[in-house]
Amino acid sequence: MGVVLKGDKEFENIPSLKAKALRINLNEDIYGTFSEIGAGQETVRHFFRAGGASGTIAKAMSAYDKNFSDAIYGAEKDGRYVTEERLHKMLAHEIKLMEQRIPRKENPNKIFFSYANTVTTIDFAKKYKGHGWLGIRFQLDPKEDYNEIILHIRFRQTEARLQQETLGIVGLNLIYGAFYKHHKPKKLLKYLYDHIDKDTIEIDTINFSGPNFTEVDNRLMSLELVKNGMTEAVMFGPDGNNILPAAILYKKNILALRGSFRPVTLVNMDMYEKSYDIFIRENKVEEDKTVVIFEITLSNLRVEGEIDEEDFMDRARLLCSLGQTVMISNFQEYYRLVEYFSQYTKERMALTMGVNNLVDIFDEKYYRHLSGGILEAFGKLFYKDLKVYLYPMIDPETGLVNTSNTLKVHPRMKELYKFFKYNGKVIDIFDYDPNILNIFSREVLKMIAEGKEGWEEMLPTGISELIKEKNLFGYKANLIEKE
Template identity: 70%
Template structure:
């Protein structure tokens, strides 16, 4: 249903922030509240300055004092304020209040909304750049159930006043997009950056829920964040819900497995199970604080030229059915993965990989963009408390099992490899199954696409069952 306008003014899709706020203000039916904590009231300021705000703004509040905030929205279990839970409490309270105070009988055509944010801008010492949550509950039809957009942002500017202005711009883009671009969430997502750059602010998590987004798969929206360059990595839980990496990885031990998972094979699961056992036996690893991440790179998803969304969801569904946390990243080099995780934890990390991938780490061509070349890359890779768990492979020509003891690297790299191996940074997975070393995801995928038999026994039983029941990978992508 188109949202009714009273203005005859033509608005450009990428119009100014003032005109976006004005278009909202001139709509006689859009009516709501603003609650902003931690960075002034920068979003609602845009609506006041645009003019005509009396028909749009029911109330604006900044419960800046913690005691006042707790008195209004309640006390969170973790006693923190810049959290998703606090944002949701604010949105629930404010929408409940507007429904309670504004008569539907008197205003039958009103489309209610509540916008909220809770943020921490850069600190005085400029050690922490700042981050925050912002969200919106809104209606596109009178009396309908509220839809909701919730997102987390990281600030990149080095000035608190600039961060406030940036937040106000993105908040205005969000409100405008919710009412005028809700029917195409991908378009809405891109326009959140109208009049902004990726150097100013990063969106690292977003979730769309409610009746107008009932057909939206939030994993695809996560993928769009990375694809559009809005963030370098996103994560989603086995349930498929997007999660904030900082929340999942804070002060955790992290074991990461990178692969195509197209589909998940017995080799993948053997690598996971055996490396996890080795990792948990390390002295500095706490089982209760360990997170396992199955990583798929954007370049892997683009391996055939373009990203096929069904193919991506097929892989995600399989990993989710196995109870795994999935990360989509734009990291080509492994040291960038380690640097990314190091934002959240100083605890021990592990990388699980096969022989071919490990040997590729020693190829200097991947590090020509670094002034220190491969030495700089390996310094970044092993700067943290990191170990690599190496799964063996079978030489296709000789049948020889290749491990760290007999693998071949470039002659110039022998001493570098020996240094890390002798210092215990490279650990062979010895409890492997030699009968599955001939299984390769690419070959299995081709068999499934071509309708050939024999692939079933190459995958975990649950994976085989799911592929058959849902028809995953059954057609050419």
């Protein structure tokens, strides 16, 4: 880094809000703009109040009127203003003005930044709690390109004034983190909650980009959000970038597949393809309004109590290479997953699972924390005509194929199971490939680690090549026996 940020030492304790703002204000090299829409100018006021703001703030503005906003940043095709696209336009426009209006020759050491947010706070009816996008585009060296940190927040407070104050604190924490904690992105995430309670705000999407974040994998940052309790679920697309769950789930039909995908096998893809064919033939399910989600739970990622990040990345790379959208959630129970989806859509939903997973759903031990027990859970699970597409499983002891007609649940659950089955909630997948039923991820994983032959044929096209190329799941080329 060409410019040394003055006073860049670790604080033993969390600095106060004033201390954070003042530290930035007193750094003679940091100079930038603030543009805030939808919740006042809550972030920049911290810098004005701290003192010395003239050395930091080139401009502070709030283009509240839509016509003014469109005249400055351009109109959005969909007419919406609280969007990631809007935020990017704001950041790009303000940085361009900085470069035009502050001569580099006269300010060779200046490192520019632009902070922006576009939010909507809680409405008067308190029906919609509000959400928003905020981000910073910034330099750490005047000769380098800009870095960017973009995040989406969802408010949990029920008063607009409190939401505004919280937004201002998060914004200050973001700016401070960008300049003084950029080298520790995982810690930067935690510092976003300095001086606010975890239950006041949810961060469900974050993306890092730029020359100082080339080593940052945004999928791992997604994982951190769930691990740290900042959100209950995150999603990322085939390109590896985090995507806002609401953007992909809103008013969509949803087909979800939960699994370990360690690694993704021919069985996983057969489950997906066959259940998808059934789903799009359902009443009111239009293909262009349907999304497929491959979900991995946090508990599934844990190995001996700790989450193995390398193992997680191995799974993520393979699913992304197959063009899939991946979701990491903290929902151990299926009904919680359905509740989450129901926040964003009232359209059709379906879950694809194996026989063993359905048996687990009918295990009462998972619902003891609910006052209504398993009945309450099932009322939520089968909300809005949700259906389960059941993939058969070979019984390792008998060699017989288990379906919805032969699976065994606890005696106390038999009548409940019959009720859902005979009311069309559980649908067997019949056109499965019988030649792959003996493929299990855990066995493939063991074969890879032990250098045995034959596992390649158990995986979708291209997956074995990726595993070998990247040495995923403990694969070591020298373990493979040569003829």
